[in-house]
């Protein structure tokens with residue numbers, strides 16, 4: 031199981047130390063939530079923070095772009111050190127082109143779907159993407175309640191990706207903890223994003239270990 035702590039729930043005053051702590055605890059990815067106050071009703075941080083953290087960590091930097099007009103920003107995040115860039119289907123007018131342009135930068139491309147968005151929107155790009163992120167909360171904030179109704183979508187996506195010749199990762203994001211993660215894994219997810227579950231714990235190593243063992 032790939033574990034991706036989401037920095038959104040960390041204490042922003044001590045980010046460098048908290049990244050080091052999750053890396054030491056065995057995290058695989060660092061999930062970086064970019065919010066613009068338009069696509070989602072919250073603002074987080076930009077490429078500068080990614081650039082500043084990059085020399086301090088060997089984790090895979092997994093950038094989740096929750097912004098309008100993602101085409102205007104992804105190259106900057108790539109230059110800043112992103113290894114994976116995920117754009118929202120709901121924010122892309124020309125999703126196939128966006129995915130191709132991200133991959134042309136030599137990094138992995140992911141597509142994200144809000145809980146209410148059907149899988150049909152990614153049907154014709156499934157062969158191109160490296161990862162599909164299924165939101166298990168409505169994007170914008172950490173610490174929200176997991177939406178169980180997304181699980182049949184995870185199952186269906188797993189069936190679709192199993193028919194492909196190449197590997198497509200299935201990431202779930204939002205409300206992941208020791209109670210919700212087992213169901214998501216059983217449905218087919220292989221990358222678990224967790225913000226409050228990891229950074230809300232006294233010791234980040236415990237939640238990371240719980241998720242890794244699934």
Ligand SMILES: O=C(CO)[C@@H](O)[C@H](O)COP(=O)(O)O
Nearest residue numbers: 169170172173204205225226
């Ligand atoms: O993209 C998002 C929220 O929009 C997530 O990555 C959250 O940061 C996850 O936080 P928790 O729900 O795990 O607390």
Ligand SMILES: [Co+2]
Nearest residue numbers: 036063094203
């Ligand atoms: Co996210």
